[in-house]
Amino acid sequence: MGEEEEEEEEEEALPVRVVARARPLLGVETVLSCRSCVAFSGGASLVLGKDRVFTFDAVYPPSSSQESIYSEWVKPLVDGCFQGYNATVLAYGQTGAGKTYTMGSGNNSCRLEEEMGIIPRVMADMFQRIEEDRFLSGRELEVRVSYIEIYNEEMKDLLHPSTSSKSIAIRERGDGKIVLTGVKEVQVNSLEEMQRALDEGSLCRTVAGTMMNNQSSRSHSIFTITIDQQVPKRGGKSRELITAKFHLVDLAGSERAKRTGNVGVRLKESVNINSGLLALGNVISALGDEKKRATHVPYRESKLTRMLQDSLGGNSRTVMIACISPADSSFEETLNTLKYANRARNIKNVPIINR
Numbered sequence: 001m002g003e004e005e006e007e008e009e010e011e012e013a014l015p016v017r018v019v020a021r022a023r024p025l026l027g028v029e030t031v032l033s034c035r036s037c038v039a040f041s042g043g044a045s046l047v048l049g050k051d052r053v054f055t056f057d058a059v060y061p062p063s064s065s066q067e068s069i070y071s072e073w074v075k076p077l078v079d080g081c082f083q084g085y086n087a088t089v090l091a092y093g094q095t096g097a098g099k100t101y102t103m104g105s106g107n108n109s110c111r112l113e114e115e116m117g118i119i120p121r122v123m124a125d126m127f128q129r130i131e132e133d134r135f136l137s138g139r140e141l142e143v144r145v146s147y148i149e150i151y152n153e154e155m156k157d158l159l160h161p162s163t164s165s166k167s168i169a170i171r172e173r174g175d176g177k178i179v180l181t182g183v184k185e186v187q188v189n190s191l192e193e194m195q196r197a198l199d200e201g202s203l204c205r206t207v208a209g210t211m212m213n214n215q216s217s218r219s220h221s222i223f224t225i226t227i228d229q230q231v232p233k234r235g236g237k238s239r240e241l242i243t244a245k246f247h248l249v250d251l252a253g254s255e256r257a258k259r260t261g262n263v264g265v266r267l268k269e270s271v272n273i274n275s276g277l278l279a280l281g282n283v284i285s286a287l288g289d290e291k292k293r294a295t296h297v298p299y300r301e302s303k304l305t306r307m308l309q310d311s312l313g314g315n316s317r318t319v320m321i322a323c324i325s326p327a328d329s330s331f332e333e334t335l336n337t338l339k340y341a342n343r344a345r346n347i348k349n350v351p352i353i354n355r
């Protein structure tokens with residue numbers, strides 16, 4: 001293949017992939033006599049209520065495993081990172097819909113192997129790959145992680161919780177890449193070190209009970225893995241740096257404030273959470289609209305969208321997982337989640353290798 005053709009292939013625009021996942025009915029829902037209001041046909045569509053049909057890139061019914069969603073949608077992104085492509089996985093949905101379970105961004109120490117979520121699987125795969133590539137001549141590799149939380153429009157470094165939020169800022173470099181200043185990345189040399197970073201950071205997340213989930217994460221959390229590789233150039237003695245960033249995002253619950261029974265501080269939180277998600281929705285819809293995409297995408301409306309600027313509609317391979325509860329008591333929230341996720345299907349990203 002000629003160099004020009006290679007360039008063309010790299011710059012092909014890819015849509016953001018959107019998959020929907022329904023968790024099983026929880027014990028508490030069964031006790032409250034909730035019934036499932038979502039039907040699955042086995043394909044990429046689902047039916048909410050009597051006749052609202054939604055089609056995504058894939059649909060995962062309650063019986064589906066953590067492994068299937070990981071191997072079909074996330075593993076290819078891990079492979080891409082080693083080639084220098086950025087990747088992003090976002091979990092969206094109302095409180096209690098299964099975002100933290102799916103991402104594996106909660107406490108993983110008591111989980112069975114098959115219950116492990118996406119982040120622990122990404123880490124295990126990366127280190128297996130690093131181990132396998134160890135003997136490739138001349139290759140040097142460095143892996144770093146950062147873990148941040150956006151809570152009430154303030155950013156917290158979960159790996160260095162004593163860092164003041166005020167010293168953290170999001171900046172756009174001349175080449176359009178987004179960088180965080182004030183957040184300290186941690187270099188990790190083994191799977192165990194990376195797992196420790198995830199577990200310790202997860203413990204510092206802002207969690208509180210709502211009427212819908214007694215361990216509700218009230219913030220957006222973003223676990224970022226950066227891989228830097230010094231690779232010998234083909235045929236020459238010189239080397240090139242290939243770098244890739246993998247954002248794993250567990251978004252705060254998308255529910256409307258009223259349903260969570262929130263008042264006071266929790267209500268203020270809900271308003272802030274929703275403003276981040278609203279901004280994300282606006283960015284998603286602008287990216288899905290050809291005219292707006294060319295003129296103005298409102299990334300600056302929130303910290304969340306600013307931080308994900310080069311992952312949404314930018315240089316990244318992106319998968320969004322819309323998590324839903326099948327319970328009829330969550331019908332309205334599920335409808336909102338599915339509508340929101342549907343809009344994301346129009347976004348096109350242009351992944352290029354980061355040399």
Ligand SMILES: Nc1ncnc2c1ncn2[C@@H]1O[C@H](COP(=O)(O)OP(=O)(O)OP(=O)(O)O)[C@@H](O)[C@H]1O
Nearest residue numbers: 023094095096097098099100101213216217252253
């Ligand atoms: N696919 C699943 N299989 C079995 N249990 C699940 C599944 N998804 C979620 N659960 C369970 O449902 C409950 C709520 O899930 P989870 O905490 O992941 O929700 P969430 O969307 O992250 O909520 P919040 O936004 O409030 O943090 C948990 O007890 C979790 O273990």
